[in-house]
Amino acid sequence: MKILITGASKGMGKGVAMALAGFSQVHEIILLCRSEESGWVTMKELQGFSKNAKISMVQCDLSKLADVKKVIGEIENQHHHLDGLFINAGIGYAKTRIETQDCMDSHFQVNYLSQFLFTLNLLSLLENSKKGGRVIFNVTEFGKIRWDDMQMTRKWSYEKAIHQAMAAKRMFMVQLHHFYSRNKHGNVSFIGFRVHKTVWTDQINIIPSGMKIMARLAKLFGAFISIETCGKVMAPLFLENREESLQRSGKLITWKKNRFEEMKQKYFTFSQPDLDRLWAGSLALCRDEKTLEVTNRLLPLKKQNSSKCNEKTP
């Protein structure tokens, strides 16, 4: 299988890459990394214990739409299919709101919008998968969309920004599932995974000292898991067969009592107008003809979305 992981240089993305590298049925793992240097280090490390997998790397800063468009072109040129995509990269703690060069809130753009653009453009590669393409979204059950201020220029906090991006990712996942289950022949599944315990990652090095002390105490009481454990739990989602994967499509799942368990419906039930509104707003922000064409291929709502692209940025 050929699997691409966003945010693979460290944390959960690296944990999943490490676990996948140990399976003989995984033939290629593509690491999408912001920094070429740290991506290179992770790639070399993974090559050291990979069973069968070719490990490659693409560099892309998800806070820049131009970078995302460039890397999509590179991937399309080099690959005919993809069996799995892990939508994982994200910014966690931040002291202040950072506006990107595309004039968006950085959490919104990195954690959600760039990966909306990225996923849409890779759908045709996932459709080409003989194993049944699958997109696993790293999400939580929290968050809401701040329709009146999606870029959070007024009331920003890093928690609100993270949670809004989580809600947006869940909505994107559900909408994709709707399109594929209603309009297409279901060769791609879209699954939200909520990790069952907090994963101990480099975030510990950037959070304020009070939070650090609390985290270290909580760690003593078993509140955290390592990236390796997280990777071992998640890896089967990328490896299971098409039918199993399609059965999970459109669902938010977690890990409980040594098996995957579906979470309550309320966490991923959204009204169709809200799903359409977010989709149209996201397309408008991408400002990309090619992505519009992808959407037109998917959507009965295409006319509505195309016209919204000329509207003012939300």
Ligand SMILES: NC(=O)c1ccc[n+]([C@@H]2O[C@H](COP(=O)([O-])OP(=O)(O)OC[C@H]3O[C@@H](n4cnc5c(N)ncnc54)[C@H](OP(=O)(O)O)[C@@H]3O)[C@@H](O)[C@H]2O)c1
């Ligand atoms: N840790 C948890 O318990 C937990 C639980 C639920 C959900 N999550 C979510 O899961 C995701 C990963 O979390 P984590 O704990 O593994 O975080 P992490 O250790 O900080 O890893 C984040 C990854 O995203 C990459 N990234 C950040 N900004 C990027 C950008 N502009 N362009 C490309 N890549 C970028 C990072 O690359 P660099 O190496 O260049 O920084 C890194 O590889 C986040 O969205 C987080 O909110 C985490």
